[in-house]
Amino acid sequence: MINGEEKPLRILLVDCYDSYTFNIHDLIQRASSKCSITTVHWDTARPDLWDSLTCFDAIFVGPGPGNPSEYASVFEKIWNSDVPTLGICLGFQSLALHYGCSVDKMPTLPWHGRISSILSTNDSIYRNLPSVKGMRYHSLYVDSIRTNALRVLAKSTEDQIVMAIEAIEKPHYGILYHPESIGSSDAVSIVRNFFNVVEKFRTDNSTSSTETGFDVLEIQPSPFIKNPKTPSMRISSQEIPWTDPLTVVEYLNNADKPICFLDSAKKPGKFSIIGFFEGPLSYFIRYKKWINTTYIVNCQNNLEETYNGDFWEIVAKFMEEHKAFPIESALPFHGGIIGAIGYECSDYSSRSIAEASSFTYDTKKNQRNYVDAELAFVDRSIVFDLEEEKAYVQTLYPSDDSLQIWWEDLLFDLQKFSKNKLKHHGHGSTIKKPTEQDYTDRVRICQQRLLNGDSYEMCLTDTTFAYTDPNFSDYDLYLSARSHNPSSFAGFLRFPHLTLLCCSPERFMKYKDSTCHFSPIKGTLKKGSQMTYEEARSKLLNSKDTAELNMIIDLIRNDLHQLAKKDSVEVPQLYQVEEHPNVYSLLSHIYGQVDESITAWDVLAKCFPPGSMTGAPKLRTVRMLEEIEPYGRGIYSGTLGYWDVTGSSEFNVIIRSAFKYNEDSLWRIGAGGAVTVLSTPLGEYEEMLLKANSILPALCLIAPDREKY
Ligand SMILES: C=C(O[C@@H]1C=C(C(=O)O)C=C[C@H]1O)C(=O)O
Numbered sequence: 285m286i287n288g289e290e291k292p293l294r295i296l297l298v299d300c301y302d303s304y305t306f307n308i309h310d311l312i313q314r315a316s317s318k319c320s321i322t323t324v325h326w327d328t329a330r331p332d333l334w335d336s337l338t339c340f341d342a343i344f345v346g347p348g349p350g351n352p353s354e355y356a357s358v359f360e361k362i363w364n365s366d367v368p369t370l371g372i373c374l375g376f377q378s379l380a381l382h383y384g385c386s387v388d389k390m391p392t393l394p395w396h397g398r399i400s401s402i403l404s405t406n407d408s409i410y411r412n413l414p415s416v417k418g419m420r421y422h423s424l425y426v427d428s429i430r431t432n433a434l435r436v437l438a439k440s441t442e443d444q445i446v447m448a449i450e451a452i453e454k455p456h457y458g459i460l461y462h463p464e465s466i467g468s469s470d471a472v473s474i475v476r477n478f479f480n481v482v483e484k485f486r487t488d489n490s491t492s493s494t495e496t497g498f499d500v501l502e503i504q505p506s507p508f509i510k511n512p513k514t515p516s517m518r519i520s521s522q523e524i525p526w527t528d529p530l531t532v533v534e535y536l537n538n539a540d541k542p543i544c545f546l547d548s549a550k551k552p553g554k555f556s557i558i559g560f561f562e563g564p565l566s567y568f569i570r571y572k573k574w575i576n577t578t579y580i581v582n583c584q585n586n587l588e589e590t591y592n593g594d595f596w597e598i599v600a601k602f603m604e605e606h607k608a609f610p611i612e613s614a615l616p617f618h619g620g621i622i623g624a625i626g627y628e629c630s631d632y633s634s635r636s637i638a639e640a641s642s643f644t645y646d647t648k649k650n651q652r653n654y655v656d657a658e659l660a661f662v663d664r665s666i667v668f669d670l671e672e673e674k675a676y677v678q679t680l681y682p683s684d685d686s687l688q689i690w691w692e693d694l695l696f697d698l699q700k701f702s703k704n705k706l707k708h709h710g711h712g713s714t715i716k717k718p719t720e721q722d723y724t725d726r727v728r729i730c731q732q733r734l735l736n737g738d739s740y741e742m743c744l745t746d747t748t749f750a751y752t753d754p755n756f757s758d759y760d761l762y763l764s765a766r767s768h769n770p771s772s773f774a775g776f777l778r779f780p781h782l783t784l785l786c787c788s789p790e791r792f793m794k795y796k797d798s799t800c801h802f803s804p805i806k807g808t809l810k811k812g813s814q815m816t817y818e819e820a821r822s823k824l825l826n827s828k829d830t831a832e833l834n835m836i837i838d839l840i841r842n843d844l845h846q847l848a849k850k851d852s853v854e855v856p857q858l859y860q861v862e863e864h865p866n867v868y869s870l871l872s873h874i875y876g877q878v879d880e881s882i883t884a885w886d887v888l889a890k891c892f893p894p895g896s897m898t899g900a901p902k903l904r905t906v907r908m909l910e911e912i913e914p915y916g917r918g919i920y921s922g923t924l925g926y927w928d929v930t931g932s933s934e935f936n937v938i939i940r941s942a943f944k945y946n947e948d949s950l951w952r953i954g955a956g957g958a959v960t961v962l963s964t965p966l967g968e969y970e971e972m973l974l975k976a977n978s979i980l981p982a983l984c985l986i987a988p989d990r991e992k993y
Pocket residue numbers: 743745790804805806807808896897937939940954955956957958975
């Protein structure tokens with residue numbers, strides 16, 4: 285309060301590329317009704333900002349990977365200033381380092397994603413908070429505070445590690461655990477206690493951060509489309525006699541047509557979708573990251589347009605030109621984008637255009653000629669409501685008077701056509717799997733990085749290669765896959781450059797009426813013949829699996845906090861155990877509301893690639909995994925799904941899948957698992973094989989009851 289008026293707190297939030305920085309941004313907003321937050325990356329902020337810190341009322345030094353000494357050039361300026369500052373984790377460590385304490389590797393296993401009971405001095409920023417819960421994400425710690433310039437404010441009860449400190453002479457504080465985490469308590473009270481200190485240091489002549497030109501960067505979601513256009517398409521949809529979706533796919537297969545099939549092969553999946561390419565407005569869209577080029581081909585006249593630049597923005601602009609007027613409909617899809625986006629289609633991946641031609645990318649990843657994403661825009665579709673056993677044929681082309689004729693011809697052909705019986709006995713396939721030695725060596729490399737403090741969790745993966753019996757169609761292989769492992773987020777794509785057999789159990793993101801829903805899986809348990817659901821649940825709710833999942837829940841909260849409305853990010857169900865054909869999975873549900881100007885595609889682009897497939901902190905972990913993993917992931921661990929012309933969308937995580945680039949007909953099966961400090965190398969190798977075996981038998985066309993290679 286200055287002169288009786290409530291001047292907004294001018295906050296500087298220093299982002300050290302952690303995956304939880306924007307959870308802190310949300311916490312600050314929840315702790316102060318009036319604040320303006322300037323968020324900057326520690327290494328790219330305008331240099332004069334560090335000499336103008338007094339234009340802020342308070343500073344938050346965020347958490348991050350690595351050792352605080354890596355950031356000394358900036359951190360020293362902060363701790364030499366008199367501005368009230370709160371450092372979190374890495375920030376805490378840098379404050380201790382500034383006062384001459386040593387920051388070392390934990391003497392025991394690091395705490396990543398586990399919650400500590402913490403006792404405080406019940407004063408200072410812990411006033412009226414004698415004990416709290418704290419989610420810990422740290423490999424480094426401060427053994428003891430060997431200076432009179434600092435005072436210990438809190439310690440963990442389990443291992444007596446210093447959890448919070450304050451400087452004696454300056455309003456500088458540090459907290460080692462993450463108060464902003466879903467697993468911590470009393471964070472708003474702690475920050476409000478800190479803000480009470482801040483208020484004492486505010487003066488009338490505090491300059492405003494805007495007077496120094498440091499724009500106040502409230503998190504302003506930047507939608508791809510700034511000025512939405514009036515829709516141009518009109519949906520028409522009519523119920524048709526029920527038919528099994530596989531019969532339609534088999535008909536398309538035998539007609540050697542492209543196949544675009546999203547398959548709810550298991551509950552809770554309710555709808556299956558088939559896209560068709562006969563309409564006048566159907567397209568294929570493919571992207572090659574190494575030349576940053578997107579190709580859009582009309583399926584009727586084969587005219588191809590080439591676009592250079594951001595793939596996500598190009599697709600967003602294409603869809604803006606093909607939006608439809610909303611209609612009252614319970615169906616998830618009426619026409620629009622269906623397809624697969626590969627893992628490397630983000631700036632997290634170091635395979636940027638400039639680097640793409642580098643030695644690493646060119647030879648080690650050897651994917652110069654392949655697509656990084658391939659989508660279809662379908663203007664005709666059939667949606668199957670599997671619960672109601674109802675089917676609907678739809679078109680986007682208002683005067684598509686050929687629709688009726690098209691559908692009647694298709695129906696006539698289907699009636700002549702009976703579903704093929706799956707050939708269970710193939711001649712096997714040539715399989716090349718990762719060796720135990722190679723994979724366990726890589727697990728150890730990951731664990732070394734975790735112990736160094738470079739990451740909290742690394743989702744390590746590798747690729748199994750398979751050549752299959754040429755006598756079997758891709759569709760036969762898909763039928764075999766879905767019989768082995770019926771999944772809620774399955775799909776079969778046979779596109780011009782990419783064929784994908786997907787039996788994914790994991791939703792990445794669902795978007796409907798501006799509500800976003802993420803449900804990451806972390807924690808996989810092989811089904812035993814005697815294992816009951818309750819036994820599986822008690823095993824999965826152990827500390828290793830819940831720790832893995834906690835890290836991803838906080839990561840997704842962080843990504844959503846950059847887009848969602850204030851106070852709208854929620855985790856109503858922290859842990860859920862799901863039963864699948866071969867495994868039990870531990871998952872969570874995270875929701876957020878975005879402004880209507882933010883589309884599903886904006887959310888997908890911002891949160892991509894799926895955090896459950898990277899680990900955290902996302903950027904440094906993705907970069908390290910790229911160097912550790914022997915091959916690029918390509919389509920594996922990317923996402924398959926739809927973006928409807930009315931705006932609704934749902935995308936999965938492409939796991940338990942096989943894909944091939946049609947140029948070389950070599951099937952690639954990615955598989956892996958989250959490596960933490962609690963992992964065992966052999967256990968991770970076995971988990972990787974377990975997941976690969978969710979799809980491998982299908983490539984050998986082996987009946988579900990027999991497994992051999
Ligand atoms: C890495 C894979 O699965 C991912 C890792 C999981 C885990 O660590 O338990 C579970 C589901 C996925 O998010 C895979 O299936 O290849």
